[in-house]
Amino acid sequence: MSTLFYRYLHTISSPPSKSSIITYLTESLGFPKSRAVLFVNRFSSTETNPQSVIHYLKSHGFKNTDIQKWVTESPQILFSDVEKTLKSRIQFFSRFRSRWFRFGNENLIRTLSRCNWVDIKQPATRVYANIKYLEQCGIVGAQLATVIARQPRLLIMGESELKDLVSKVLDMGFTIDSRMLVHALYTVSCLSDQTFKRKSELxxxxxxxKVEFLCMFRKAPGLLRVSESKLKSGIDFFLNTVKLEKQVLxxxxxxxxLSLDERVIPRYKVLNILMSKKVLKKMPRFLSVMWLPEDEFLVKSI
Structure with a gap:
């Protein structure tokens, strides 16, 4: 064989250069060059080949948008070893998915992309230990499946970190037998201590x-997943425009x-128009009107 042929074989089998990886990330996945350079300088080695990682992910149903999101959150995935790391992890989570929760490939992709599980040495041990602990807290069946689909990071938390999270929620007044516990865990796991404090102060x-704030949180754990700006606008509108008593909230x-722009404010305006035209004898309870289905509200307003 010619020297040129041997040179060709060496070229296609040797790991790509850093510059070629940067070009690949910008042209194939649409990353800005500055971010691609950051990824390569931080995680690449002489033996890594992101092209093989991306090819493997695509062969398992991952789209460019999925891969881009995953790499953004866990860039080290690009530089993992397909055979030693990536393959075994995806196979484990695929079996885990079908055995425990039976959710589709789309949810598997979302779960994997939101889990920084690449560096965990024994994912099966960690995952099953955390599931057992959550079940001991009364989170089983559909609730367990829901919280894991929404916050898969709970699967790979360290034991002490997960127990601290549960303790924090219990200290807020939730109980093991409460159906709200799972929603509180999800919310608190999404918030930093600083964000939680700012919303309490708001x-x-x-x-x-503080007691009333925690009481509201226990009634509606999802409340604190609402942005601070939306909470501020909502509280201000209900207290100062609608003139509701604080106890009502x-x-x-x-x-x-609820959406202020799409539901609350439009319905408030409709009610005021109906009152001004004396179509209504008295203003109905505003919060009751807020929860009417759209078609029922329209029927009652005409």
């Missing part, structure tokens, strides 16, 4: 005590999770 700025904190 409610206190409108006259709610304390009893029905879920109203702060």
């Amino acid at each position: 409610f206190q700025s409108y006259g709610f005590t 304390l009893r029905r904190p879920t109203c702060l999770m």
Whole structure:
């Protein structure tokens, strides 16, 4: 064989250069060059080949958008060993998915892309230990499947970290037998301590005590997944425009999770128009109107 042929074989079998990896990430996955350079300088080695990783992921149903999101959150995945690391992890989570939760490939992709599990040496041991602990907390069946689909990071947390998270939620007044516990875990796991504190202070700025704030959180754990700007706008609108008593929001904190622009404000305006035209004899209970299905609200407003 010619020297040129041997040179060709060496070229296609040897790991790509850093510059070629950067070009590949920018042209194939659409990453800005600055980010591609950051990934390569931080995680690549002389034996890594992101092309083989991406090819393997695509062969298992991952789309470019899935891979881009995954790499953004866990860039080291690009530089993992397909045979030693990636293959075994995806096979494990595929078996885990079909055995425990039977959710589709799309949810598997989302779960994997949101789990920084590449560096975990024994994922099966960690995952099953955490599931056992969550079940001991009363989170079983559909609730367990839901929280893992929403926050798969719970699967790979260290034992002490997961126990600290549960303890933090229990200290807020939730109980093991409460169906709200799983929703509280999800919410608290999504928030930093600083964010939780800022939202508590936001409610206190409108006259709610810390005890009342936690009471509202226990009634509606999803409340604190609402952005601070939306919470501020909602509290301000209900208290200062609608003139609701603070106790009303304390009893029905879920109203702060409704869309102001799409539901609350339009319906408030409709009711005021109907009152001004004396179509209504008296203003109905506003919060009751807020929870009517759209078609029922339209029928009652005509």
